[in-house]
Amino acid sequence: MTQGLIEAARAEAQAGGGFTALRRSRGRRGRRLLGLLLPLVLLVVWQVAVVLEVRDRNRLPAPVDVLVALQEFFLTPSRPVLSGVVPFVGAGWQHLGASLERTGVAWAAAVVVGLLLGLGLGLSRWFADLTDPLLNALRAVPLFAWLPLVIVQFGLGETAARVLVFVGALWPVVVSTADGVARVPRQHIETARMLGTPRARMWQRVYLPSALPEIVTGLRLSLTLAWTCVIVGELTGITWGVGAMMFSSRERGATDQIIVGILVFALIGYTADRLLRTASRRWVRWADT
Amino acid sequence: MSTLTAHGLRLSFDDLLVLDGVDLQVSAGQTLALLGPSGCGKSTLLRVLAGFETADTGALTLDGEDVRGPSPLRGMVAQAGTLFPWLSVRDNIAFGPRQGGASDVRGTVADLLAVTGLTEFADALPRQLSGGMRQRAAIAQVLANRPPVLLLDEPFGALDAQTRLRMHEWLRSLLTERPTTTVLVTHDVEEALLLGDRLGMISARPARIVSERVLPFGRARGRHTLGDPEFARLRAEVLDAVLTA
Numbered sequence: 001m002t003q004g005l006i007e008a009a010r011a012e013a014q015a016g017g018g019f020t021a022l023r024r025s026r027g028r029r030g031r032r033l034l035g036l037l038l039p040l041v042l043l044v045v046w047q048v049a050v051v052l053e054v055r056d057r058n059r060l061p062a063p064v065d066v067l068v069a070l071q072e073f074f075l076t077p078s079r080p081v082l083s084g085v086v087p088f089v090g091a092g093w094q095h096l097g098a099s100l101e102r103t104g105v106a107w108a109a110a111v112v113v114g115l116l117l118g119l120g121l122g123l124s125r126w127f128a129d130l131t132d133p134l135l136n137a138l139r140a141v142p143l144f145a146w147l148p149l150v151i152v153q154f155g156l157g158e159t160a161a162r163v164l165v166f167v168g169a170l171w172p173v174v175v176s177t178a179d180g181v182a183r184v185p186r187q188h189i190e191t192a193r194m195l196g197t198p199r200a201r202m203w204q205r206v207y208l209p210s211a212l213p214e215i216v217t218g219l220r221l222s223l224t225l226a227w228t229c230v231i232v233g234e235l236t237g238i239t240w241g242v243g244a245m246m247f248s249s250r251e252r253g254a255t256d257q258i259i260v261g262i263l264v265f266a267l268i269g270y271t272a273d274r275l276l277r278t279a280s281r282r283w284v285r286w287a288d289t
Numbered sequence: 290m291s292t293l294t295a296h297g298l299r300l301s302f303d304d305l306l307v308l309d310g311v312d313l314q315v316s317a318g319q320t321l322a323l324l325g326p327s328g329c330g331k332s333t334l335l336r337v338l339a340g341f342e343t344a345d346t347g348a349l350t351l352d353g354e355d356v357r358g359p360s361p362l363r364g365m366v367a368q369a370g371t372l373f374p375w376l377s378v379r380d381n382i383a384f385g386p387r388q389g390g391a392s393d394v395r396g397t398v399a400d401l402l403a404v405t406g407l408t409e410f411a412d413a414l415p416r417q418l419s420g421g422m423r424q425r426a427a428i429a430q431v432l433a434n435r436p437p438v439l440l441l442d443e444p445f446g447a448l449d450a451q452t453r454l455r456m457h458e459w460l461r462s463l464l465t466e467r468p469t470t471t472v473l474v475t476h477d478v479e480e481a482l483l484l485g486d487r488l489g490m491i492s493a494r495p496a497r498i499v500s501e502r503v504l505p506f507g508r509a510r511g512r513h514t515l516g517d518p519e520f521a522r523l524r525a526e527v528l529d530a531v532l533t534a
Contacts (some may be wrong), residue, residue: 190341191371194482195385195434196361205388286375286414 008058012125061256086239086248088257096264098240099230101137102158106165106233107226111219114170118177118218119203128178138170143232151236161233161241168229169222176218180211213287216280223276232238291352291362291437291470292317298337298347307343309495312430315438315471318468322485323498324475325469326531331474332367338472339365346360351438361385364431365440371427378426379411380404385434394433402428404463421445421452425459431465432467441473444481457483458511458512465508478527482520483510490530501509 043063050056050062057065078090117135120127145169154160184207192206208215234243242261249257298311307330325331328386332488336342338349340359349356351363365371383400386394402408405425411510415423424444431439445453461484464471475481481488482504490500504523506514514520 187367187369187371188373190359191373191430192358192384192388193337194341194361194363194365194371195430196388198388201388206373209373212375284375286416 050219058253059255061259065256066259066263069254069260073257073260084239088245088249088254092264095240095242095245096268098238098244099234099242100268101240102178102233103165103226103230106162106230107169107223109162109172110166110169110222110226114173114218114222115177115215117174118215119181119207121174121178122181122208123203135174139175143229144167147232147235148270152185158238160236161230161238164233164236165226165229167231169226172218172221173215174218176214176221177211178277180214180218181207183214184210195196213284216276216284220273220276221274221278224235224269227272231265293338293363293438293470294348294350295338296348298334298344298349298484300333300337300344301510303322306495308337308485310347311496313472313489313498315470315472317470318435319486320464320471320473320484321487321489322475322481322504323475323489323491324478324527324531325491325496326483326493327476329491329494330472331476331491332442334496335365335440335472335474338438339363339440341365348456361389361434362436362440364434364436365442366427366431366444368425368443370415370423372423372430374415377412377414378407380511381426381430382433384430389434397433397523404466405429405458407413407454410531419452420448424448424456428460429465429504432469437470439469441471443475443477444473446475448522453477453480454512460484461508461510478524478531479515482506482524483514488527490527 018091033279047063050057050060050144054060072089073095074092076090078087078094081087117131121131121135122128126187143164146164150160150167154163181203188206188210190200192202197205230241231243234241235247238244242264246258249255249261293313293315294408295311298308299306300308305494311334313321313323320531323331333342337344338356340356340363343357356363372378376384379398379402382398383394386397390481391397392534398411399408402411407422407426407429409425410418410422410515414425418426428439428444430440439443445456448456464484473481485504488502488504489498491497492499506517
């Protein structure tokens with residue numbers, strides 16, 4: 001019987017698999033090209049607005065001005081600057097590295113704390129009753145509302161920036177983990193108990209893997225939020241970081257440099273999400289997400 | 290091999306009486322098929338035997354020891370399957386022995402993969418298997434712990450008639466090779482007659498076992514048994530009893 005099934009599966013693959021795969025491949029290429037259409041249209045509209053002088057050139061630089069600024073930011077050798085001044089020319093990699101490190105450290109901390117809190121909320125009714133009202137209330141506080149308090153508590157600088165990213169990235173991990181754990185099908189729990197899984201190991205062998213698809217969704221959202229929150233963190237008077245560069249550029253009225261910052265944020269955020277999505281497909285291939 | 294005994298099991302959910310004094314005894318290596326209409330409480334009875342539910346009153350023992358909570362000694366396979374979707378077939382089968390601390394389970398797993406005809410699908414995920422393969426893998430997962438008692442809750446209910454017949458033959462030969470005290474609940478008369486050594490009829494809810502009989506077909510049963518005049522006579526008789534219950 002088994003042999004028959006294998007042969008049937010092979011025959012099916014030979015009969016239809018090739019054409020189906022070809023159609024899918026063409027479909028993917030088409031969708032990718034479609035995704036490039038809107039940025040191209042925006043670029044044309046932007047250039048037309050510059051040619052028609054809708055705004056003066058300082059407020060609305062041409063795409064080519066931004067390209068030049070981008071080249072200055074990343075490819076021109078850096079120049080010495082006074083202490084406390086946020087540099088732009090040749091400082092791209094250093095700003096980007098600072099922002100990435102800040103985001104990475106704070107996000108990793110948010111993931112660890114979020115997973116622990118989420119597991120606690122999902123596994124223990126007592127813990128959920130104890131903490132749910134407080135956590136839900138804190139979750140509703142906008143990130144900017146934390147800014148003054150964090151600056152008062154930690155002063156201007158790196159720690160304050162990381163704390164703000166941590167706060168922004170924490171909640172999606174907590175909520176998705178708690179939801180995922182609470183939704184573990186009863187049959188998985190019963191099967192594991194029947195097969196002899198010790199109670200103390202249930203979280204590791206059943207709850208965590210079963211909730212992984214929801215957790216991964218939370219991680220992706222959390223990473224995106226961490227990356228967007230870093231700009232708020234970089235309002236705290238630090239010298240290095242893409243956000244810090246953008247605020248400094250605003251003070252100098254350098255719109256092209258601000259747009260460079262926006263492009264960097266968009267590109268890195270998009271890339272990070274794609275990477276995490278690709279990795280997560282391997283982790284949760286069983287859930288077909 | 291073990292003997293499973295229940296006496297006077299009674300269970301209510303709020304005001305709804307589901308089990309009303311169920312008595313049964315399954316001797317070592319025997320298969321008791323329990324047949325009853327849908328919604329009569331068959332699955333609840335099996336969940337009590339598995340230890341997932343606790344009867345309000347009555348006694349449940351395995352070889353004279355009280356049954357409390359689920360245990361690797363009583364392996365249950367449900368219609369919806371019990372496989373973990375994130376584990377391969379191989380890891381699903383190895384799951385039970387690993388919980389018991391077994392370090393090398395390769396021999397047990399290879400043996401069960403061969404017995405269930407799933408060797409070529411050892412690395413497949415449950416969602417990549419057909420319904421029949423999934424149920425065979427679920428039975429292998431439970432058997433890996435070598436439970437003295439096997440509880441089957443309409444394990445082939447979701448399969449088409451052709452696959453179901455093949456699964457009946459497969460399970461029958463498996464239970465002949467590895468005698469295991471088995472309780473099978475089903476609403477399929479043919480399944481009960483093909484797989485059971487004894488047949489218990491369950492009443493409409495609240496469930497009670499209203500009659501029991503020894504089935505006369507011996508161990509070697511299969512599609513040839515379907516043509517046996519005695520089988521046809523018994524099927525008609527049991528069907529009549531189910532319809533008039």
